[in-house]
Amino acid sequence: MSYTRVTLQQHPKTTIEPSTFKDETVPIPTKDDLKDGDYLIKVKLVSLDPTLRGQMSGQKSYIEPVKLGDVMRAWGLGEVVESKNPEYKVGDIVSGVVGFSEYAIGHNQDHRKIPNIPGIPLEDNLGVLGxxxxxxxxxxxxxxxxxxxxxxxxxxxxxxxxxxxxxxxxxxxxxxxxxxxxxxxxxxxxxxxxxxxxxxxxxxxxxxxxxxxxxxxxxxxxxxxxxxxxxxxxxxxxxxxxxxxxxxxxxxxxxxxxxxxxxxxxxxxxxxxxxxxxxxDHGDRFPEIIKDLAGLISQGKLKAKTHLIEGPVTGLPNALKSLFEGANTGKMIYKLDSKL
Missing domain, CATH: 3.40.50.720 (NAD(P)-binding Rossmann-like Domain)
Known part of the structure; x- marks a missing residue:
């Protein structure tokens, strides 16, 4: 069994072009491929954010740039499908860095487990609660x-x-x-x-x-x-x-x-x-802030807007390009799993 991922091939100087990325097909990792503390995530949602443009530039910033040949970095949300980590069970929904990829491997506690909050759509965990x-x-x-x-x-x-x-x-x-x-x-x-x-x-x-x-x-x-x-x-x-x-x-x-x-x-x-x-820099405050934002949503004071695009992982580069062309109203999220 194999899956598709998208790697960075060039550091764009201006707009994102087709040559910026390359699609790759590789075997899906099995449980035997995982190290102790690892867990395998099937990616469902990918967050498309302006900050990704800087991470493609090759220039050092607050986060290391994506290296040429590596999977394009992106935050997202997915389901744990294999695990060698007692903190992450099969079926857990987690959020964190997943990349332009159908599968991702997490290490130790790289990802935040997403609670089921009544009345809050799952995609809001990458937007108003992300x-x-x-x-x-x-x-x-x-x-x-x-x-x-x-x-x-x-x-x-x-x-x-x-x-x-x-x-x-x-x-x-x-x-x-x-x-x-x-x-x-x-x-x-x-x-x-x-x-x-x-x-x-x-x-x-x-x-x-x-x-x-x-x-x-x-x-x-x-x-x-x-x-x-x-x-x-x-x-x-x-x-x-x-x-x-x-x-x-x-x-x-x-x-x-x-x-x-x-x-x-x-x-x-x-x-x-x-x-x-x-x-x-303020990750220690995230639980408090998320609680505040979720409370404002439940009170009807704060509204969330998602610009949802659905398609194969190979469509992510064009979706990212459209973000810089002003295509979105609200939070742009790319949906990989039609069963979500």
């Missing part, structure tokens, strides 16, 4: 130090996995929330479904004028998922002592030469706090 939801929560509560009622919070990438949750958390805290998204459908989604106060369409010819009008009272907190020109505009709109949550810069990831920032010195006279963060 790394993107955790990232949104920590940015709002950890980096920004919480949101005060009446503050103005600006969120870019507002219809994406992290931005959609961050904006809702700010709204729950009593803020006026301005979201930036691409296209009428996404703008309608964040206002009509998620409750954002204002939606700005960055694809609109009037975007800069609309941005200036929407932010004329200033911005107290900016949750940045895109970088580039919008970050520059937010710096000019910032109030004194604004907090900038530097989460990502998806508008820059596929550029050979990232756009320069012209207004970064606004941090000095405006005394702006601009801080980046990696949510995995």
């Amino acid at each position: 790394l993107t939801g955790l990232t949104a929560w920590w940015g709002i509560n950890g980096v920004a130090g919480g949101i005060k009622s009446g503050e103005t919070v600006l969120v870019s990438g507002a219809a994406g996995a992290t931005g959609s949750v961050a904006g809702q958390l700010a709204k729950i805290a009593g803020a006026k929330v301005i979201g930036i998204a691409g296209g009428k459908d996404k703008c309608d989604f964040i206002t009509k479904e998620l409750g954002f106060d204002v939606a700005l369409d960055y694809k609109s010819a009037d975007f800069k004028k609309d941005f200036k009008e929407a932010t004329k009272g200033g911005v107290d907190v900016y949750y940045d998922n895109v970088g580039g020109e919008i970050l520059d505009m937010a710096l000019m709109a910032a109030n004194d002592f604004a907090r900038f949550i530097m989460c990502g810069g998806i508008s820059q990831y596929n550029l050979d030469k990232p756009q320069p920032l012209y207004n970064v010195l606004q941090v000095v006279p405006k005394r702006i706090k601009m801080q980046g963060f990696i949510v995995m």
